[in-house]
Amino acid sequence: MKWLLMALIVIPGTVADLLNTMGMKRNGEVCDFRPSSIFRLIASLARNPYVAVGVPAMAVSFFALMALLSVANLSVAVPATAFSYVLETVLAKYILKERIGWQRWVGASLVGCGVLLVAI
Protein backbone atom coordinates (compact mmCIF):
# COMPACT_ATOMS: atom_id res chain seq x y z
CA MET A 1 0.00 0.00 0.00
CA LYS A 2 2.75 2.43 0.99
CA TRP A 3 4.77 1.61 -2.12
CA LEU A 4 1.73 2.02 -4.33
CA LEU A 5 1.00 5.44 -2.82
CA MET A 6 4.68 6.43 -3.12
CA ALA A 7 4.61 5.49 -6.82
CA LEU A 8 1.36 7.46 -7.17
CA ILE A 9 3.13 10.51 -5.69
CA VAL A 10 6.37 10.38 -7.69
CA ILE A 11 5.25 9.19 -11.14
CA PRO A 12 2.19 11.44 -11.72
CA GLY A 13 4.02 14.32 -9.99
CA THR A 14 7.01 14.05 -12.32
CA VAL A 15 4.84 13.56 -15.40
CA ALA A 16 2.72 16.56 -14.34
CA ASP A 17 5.73 18.87 -14.01
CA LEU A 18 7.12 17.80 -17.40
CA LEU A 19 3.76 18.14 -19.19
CA ASN A 20 2.95 21.48 -17.56
CA THR A 21 6.37 22.86 -18.52
CA MET A 22 5.97 21.64 -22.13
CA GLY A 23 2.44 23.03 -22.31
CA MET A 24 3.36 26.41 -20.84
CA LYS A 25 6.42 26.78 -23.10
CA ARG A 26 4.13 26.15 -26.08
CA ASN A 27 1.60 28.63 -24.72
CA GLY A 28 4.20 31.39 -24.73
CA GLU A 29 5.40 33.59 -21.89
CA VAL A 30 2.69 34.80 -19.53
CA CYS A 31 3.37 38.51 -19.19
CA ASP A 32 0.07 40.15 -18.25
CA PHE A 33 -1.38 39.50 -14.79
CA ARG A 34 -4.55 41.60 -14.97
CA PRO A 35 -7.59 39.49 -13.93
CA SER A 36 -9.12 39.72 -17.43
CA SER A 37 -5.92 38.40 -19.01
CA ILE A 38 -5.65 35.63 -16.40
CA PHE A 39 -9.20 34.48 -17.27
CA ARG A 40 -8.25 34.44 -20.94
CA LEU A 41 -5.13 32.45 -20.02
CA ILE A 42 -7.21 29.86 -18.11
CA ALA A 43 -9.57 29.54 -21.09
CA SER A 44 -6.67 28.91 -23.45
CA LEU A 45 -4.99 26.46 -21.04
CA ALA A 46 -8.18 24.38 -20.86
CA ARG A 47 -7.64 23.71 -24.57
CA ASN A 48 -3.91 23.01 -24.15
CA PRO A 49 -3.55 19.19 -24.24
CA TYR A 50 -0.33 19.14 -22.18
CA VAL A 51 -1.74 21.24 -19.34
CA ALA A 52 -5.12 19.50 -19.54
CA VAL A 53 -3.35 16.21 -18.66
CA GLY A 54 -0.66 17.79 -16.45
CA VAL A 55 -2.95 19.49 -13.95
CA PRO A 56 -5.10 16.39 -13.24
CA ALA A 57 -1.87 14.35 -12.87
CA MET A 58 -0.74 16.95 -10.33
CA ALA A 59 -4.02 16.47 -8.47
CA VAL A 60 -3.50 12.67 -8.41
CA SER A 61 -0.05 13.19 -6.90
CA PHE A 62 -1.44 15.67 -4.34
CA PHE A 63 -4.25 13.35 -3.17
CA ALA A 64 -1.85 10.38 -3.03
CA LEU A 65 0.39 12.46 -0.75
CA MET A 66 -2.60 13.33 1.46
CA ALA A 67 -3.58 9.63 1.58
CA LEU A 68 -0.03 8.55 2.43
CA LEU A 69 0.18 11.18 5.17
CA SER A 70 -3.03 9.85 6.68
CA VAL A 71 -1.70 6.28 6.94
CA ALA A 72 2.03 6.89 7.48
CA ASN A 73 4.03 9.70 9.06
CA LEU A 74 5.99 12.37 7.29
CA SER A 75 9.33 10.53 7.42
CA VAL A 76 7.95 7.89 5.04
CA ALA A 77 6.28 10.33 2.66
CA VAL A 78 8.99 12.92 2.16
CA PRO A 79 11.95 10.87 0.84
CA ALA A 80 9.82 10.24 -2.25
CA THR A 81 9.38 13.96 -2.93
CA ALA A 82 13.05 14.71 -2.14
CA PHE A 83 14.20 12.09 -4.66
CA SER A 84 12.11 13.72 -7.37
CA TYR A 85 14.31 16.87 -7.36
CA VAL A 86 17.22 14.96 -8.89
CA LEU A 87 14.98 12.80 -11.10
CA GLU A 88 13.23 15.83 -12.58
CA THR A 89 16.53 17.64 -13.18
CA VAL A 90 17.74 14.64 -15.22
CA LEU A 91 14.47 14.53 -17.19
CA ALA A 92 14.56 18.32 -17.76
CA LYS A 93 17.96 17.88 -19.41
CA TYR A 94 16.98 15.03 -21.74
CA ILE A 95 13.32 15.72 -22.44
CA LEU A 96 12.96 19.49 -22.07
CA LYS A 97 16.46 20.17 -23.49
CA GLU A 98 17.37 22.52 -20.66
CA ARG A 99 21.06 23.24 -20.23
CA ILE A 100 22.08 22.21 -16.76
CA GLY A 101 25.46 23.29 -15.46
CA TRP A 102 27.21 22.13 -12.31
CA GLN A 103 25.48 24.78 -10.20
CA ARG A 104 22.06 23.32 -10.99
CA TRP A 105 23.19 19.69 -10.43
CA VAL A 106 24.79 20.54 -7.08
CA GLY A 107 21.93 22.90 -6.15
CA ALA A 108 19.20 20.32 -6.89
CA SER A 109 21.09 17.64 -4.91
CA LEU A 110 21.59 19.97 -1.92
CA VAL A 111 17.91 20.92 -1.99
CA GLY A 112 16.89 17.23 -2.15
CA CYS A 113 19.11 16.37 0.88
CA GLY A 114 17.92 19.49 2.71
CA VAL A 115 14.23 18.71 2.19
CA LEU A 116 14.89 15.20 3.50
CA LEU A 117 16.46 16.56 6.71
CA VAL A 118 13.84 19.30 7.21
CA ALA A 119 11.00 16.78 7.04
CA ILE A 120 12.45 14.17 9.40
Place this chain on the structure above:
Amino acid sequence: MGHGRGDCDEPGLTREFTARMESRSSTATLRSVLNNRSQPLRLKTRTVIVLVVVSNVLGHFFLSRGLHEVGPLVSFAPWPYIHAFLNPLVAAGVALLMVWLITQLSLLSRVDLSYVLPVTSISYVLTALMGKFLLHEPVSTERWIGIGLVVLGVSLVARTVPRTAPVLYRSRNLPYEAAQ
Protein backbone atom coordinates in the same frame (compact mmCIF):
# COMPACT_ATOMS: atom_id res chain seq x y z
CA MET B 1 14.72 30.39 -31.68
CA GLY B 2 16.62 32.30 -29.09
CA HIS B 3 17.37 32.16 -25.42
CA GLY B 4 15.43 34.64 -23.35
CA ARG B 5 16.11 35.81 -19.85
CA GLY B 6 12.68 34.65 -18.81
CA ASP B 7 11.63 38.23 -18.10
CA CYS B 8 9.00 39.35 -20.56
CA ASP B 9 10.50 42.04 -22.73
CA GLU B 10 8.36 44.95 -23.78
CA PRO B 11 8.38 45.07 -27.57
CA GLY B 12 5.04 46.83 -27.97
CA LEU B 13 5.63 49.65 -25.55
CA THR B 14 9.27 50.19 -26.51
CA ARG B 15 8.44 50.21 -30.21
CA GLU B 16 5.68 52.76 -29.84
CA PHE B 17 7.82 54.93 -27.58
CA THR B 18 10.79 54.87 -30.00
CA ALA B 19 8.53 55.68 -32.94
CA ARG B 20 7.11 58.70 -31.11
CA MET B 21 10.58 59.84 -30.09
CA GLU B 22 11.74 59.70 -33.70
CA SER B 23 8.71 61.63 -34.95
CA ARG B 24 9.51 64.31 -32.34
CA SER B 25 6.18 64.11 -30.55
CA SER B 26 5.58 66.47 -27.66
CA THR B 27 6.58 65.49 -24.12
CA ALA B 28 2.89 65.27 -23.21
CA THR B 29 2.28 62.67 -25.94
CA LEU B 30 5.32 60.67 -24.84
CA ARG B 31 4.07 60.74 -21.27
CA SER B 32 0.63 59.57 -22.36
CA VAL B 33 2.21 56.60 -24.13
CA LEU B 34 3.94 55.61 -20.90
CA ASN B 35 0.81 56.15 -18.81
CA ASN B 36 -1.38 54.23 -21.25
CA ARG B 37 -4.37 52.97 -19.23
CA SER B 38 -4.66 49.73 -21.17
CA GLN B 39 -1.12 48.77 -20.28
CA PRO B 40 -0.80 45.15 -19.13
CA LEU B 41 0.08 44.37 -15.54
CA ARG B 42 3.62 43.13 -15.95
CA LEU B 43 5.37 41.26 -13.18
CA LYS B 44 9.08 40.54 -12.96
CA THR B 45 10.03 36.86 -12.78
CA ARG B 46 11.36 37.53 -9.29
CA THR B 47 7.92 38.80 -8.20
CA VAL B 48 6.21 35.74 -9.68
CA ILE B 49 8.60 33.49 -7.70
CA VAL B 50 7.69 35.33 -4.47
CA LEU B 51 3.96 34.90 -5.25
CA VAL B 52 4.45 31.17 -5.97
CA VAL B 53 6.28 30.61 -2.68
CA VAL B 54 3.98 32.72 -0.48
CA SER B 55 0.73 31.29 -1.92
CA ASN B 56 2.12 27.75 -1.57
CA VAL B 57 3.19 28.16 2.07
CA LEU B 58 0.06 30.02 3.22
CA GLY B 59 -2.25 27.81 1.13
CA HIS B 60 -0.98 24.60 2.72
CA PHE B 61 -0.93 26.25 6.16
CA PHE B 62 -4.60 27.34 5.98
CA LEU B 63 -5.69 24.07 4.36
CA SER B 64 -4.10 21.87 7.01
CA ARG B 65 -5.40 24.03 9.89
CA GLY B 66 -8.87 24.04 8.35
CA LEU B 67 -8.92 20.29 7.70
CA HIS B 68 -7.85 19.79 11.31
CA GLU B 69 -10.95 21.70 12.41
CA VAL B 70 -13.20 19.79 10.02
CA GLY B 71 -11.92 16.35 11.06
CA PRO B 72 -10.89 13.34 8.98
CA LEU B 73 -12.19 13.02 5.44
CA VAL B 74 -12.52 9.36 4.52
CA SER B 75 -15.38 9.15 2.09
CA PHE B 76 -16.08 8.74 -1.58
CA ALA B 77 -19.34 10.67 -1.27
CA PRO B 78 -19.11 14.37 -2.22
CA TRP B 79 -21.03 15.79 0.76
CA PRO B 80 -18.20 15.73 3.38
CA TYR B 81 -15.92 17.58 0.93
CA ILE B 82 -18.56 20.23 0.18
CA HIS B 83 -19.07 20.58 3.93
CA ALA B 84 -15.29 21.05 4.37
CA PHE B 85 -15.32 23.92 1.86
CA LEU B 86 -17.73 25.82 4.10
CA ASN B 87 -14.94 26.12 6.66
CA PRO B 88 -13.35 29.56 6.06
CA LEU B 89 -9.80 28.27 6.61
CA VAL B 90 -10.29 25.48 4.07
CA ALA B 91 -11.82 27.93 1.58
CA ALA B 92 -8.92 30.37 2.06
CA GLY B 93 -6.43 27.53 1.64
CA VAL B 94 -8.04 26.32 -1.58
CA ALA B 95 -8.23 29.89 -2.97
CA LEU B 96 -4.52 30.41 -2.23
CA LEU B 97 -3.63 27.09 -3.86
CA MET B 98 -5.51 28.23 -6.98
CA VAL B 99 -3.34 31.37 -6.98
CA TRP B 100 -0.34 29.05 -6.57
CA LEU B 101 -1.38 26.96 -9.61
CA ILE B 102 -1.76 29.99 -11.90
CA THR B 103 1.48 31.64 -10.77
CA GLN B 104 3.40 28.35 -10.94
CA LEU B 105 2.20 27.74 -14.53
CA SER B 106 3.06 31.34 -15.45
CA LEU B 107 6.53 30.85 -14.01
CA LEU B 108 6.99 27.63 -16.01
CA SER B 109 6.01 29.54 -19.16
CA ARG B 110 8.97 31.85 -18.61
CA VAL B 111 11.83 29.89 -17.04
CA ASP B 112 13.29 26.34 -16.88
CA LEU B 113 11.72 23.55 -14.80
CA SER B 114 15.20 22.75 -13.45
CA TYR B 115 15.33 26.36 -12.17
CA VAL B 116 11.76 26.57 -10.80
CA LEU B 117 11.82 23.37 -8.71
CA PRO B 118 14.92 24.03 -6.58
CA VAL B 119 14.28 27.78 -6.24
CA THR B 120 10.66 27.43 -5.08
CA SER B 121 11.69 24.77 -2.54
CA ILE B 122 12.59 27.68 -0.26
CA SER B 123 8.94 27.20 0.80
CA TYR B 124 10.07 24.25 2.97
CA VAL B 125 12.33 26.65 4.86
CA LEU B 126 9.52 29.19 5.30
CA THR B 127 7.16 26.46 6.55
CA ALA B 128 9.75 25.33 9.12
CA LEU B 129 10.45 28.91 10.25
CA MET B 130 6.73 29.64 10.47
CA GLY B 131 6.34 26.57 12.68
CA LYS B 132 9.09 27.85 14.94
CA PHE B 133 8.10 31.51 15.23
CA LEU B 134 4.29 31.37 14.96
CA LEU B 135 3.46 27.97 16.43
CA HIS B 136 6.55 27.71 18.69
CA GLU B 137 7.36 24.22 17.43
CA PRO B 138 10.89 23.11 18.32
CA VAL B 139 13.41 22.88 15.44
CA SER B 140 15.92 20.06 15.83
CA THR B 141 19.60 20.25 14.82
CA GLU B 142 18.89 18.01 11.82
CA ARG B 143 16.19 20.40 10.65
CA TRP B 144 18.51 23.41 10.97
CA ILE B 145 21.12 21.55 8.88
CA GLY B 146 18.38 20.75 6.35
CA ILE B 147 17.33 24.41 6.23
CA GLY B 148 20.97 25.38 5.65
CA LEU B 149 21.34 22.87 2.79
CA VAL B 150 18.12 24.05 1.09
CA VAL B 151 19.21 27.71 1.36
CA LEU B 152 22.65 26.82 -0.07
CA GLY B 153 21.07 24.83 -2.93
CA VAL B 154 18.59 27.58 -3.73
CA SER B 155 21.27 30.28 -3.78
CA LEU B 156 23.40 28.16 -6.14
CA VAL B 157 20.54 27.55 -8.60
CA ALA B 158 19.31 31.16 -8.33
CA ARG B 159 22.69 32.33 -9.68
CA THR B 160 22.18 30.47 -12.99
CA VAL B 161 20.53 31.91 -16.11
CA PRO B 162 16.79 31.27 -15.50
CA ARG B 163 15.96 30.20 -19.02
CA THR B 164 18.02 27.93 -21.28
CA ALA B 165 15.10 26.07 -22.90
CA PRO B 166 14.31 27.29 -26.41
CA VAL B 167 11.66 30.01 -26.78
CA LEU B 168 8.94 28.37 -28.88
CA TYR B 169 6.35 31.11 -29.03
CA ARG B 170 6.09 34.70 -27.87
CA SER B 171 3.50 35.76 -25.32
CA ARG B 172 -0.10 35.03 -26.20
CA ASN B 173 -1.71 37.02 -23.44
CA LEU B 174 -0.43 40.50 -24.24
CA PRO B 175 -3.17 42.68 -25.73
CA TYR B 176 -1.17 44.83 -28.13
CA GLU B 177 0.93 42.04 -29.55
CA ALA B 178 -2.23 40.42 -30.91
CA ALA B 179 -3.07 43.69 -32.64
CA GLN B 180 0.32 44.07 -34.29
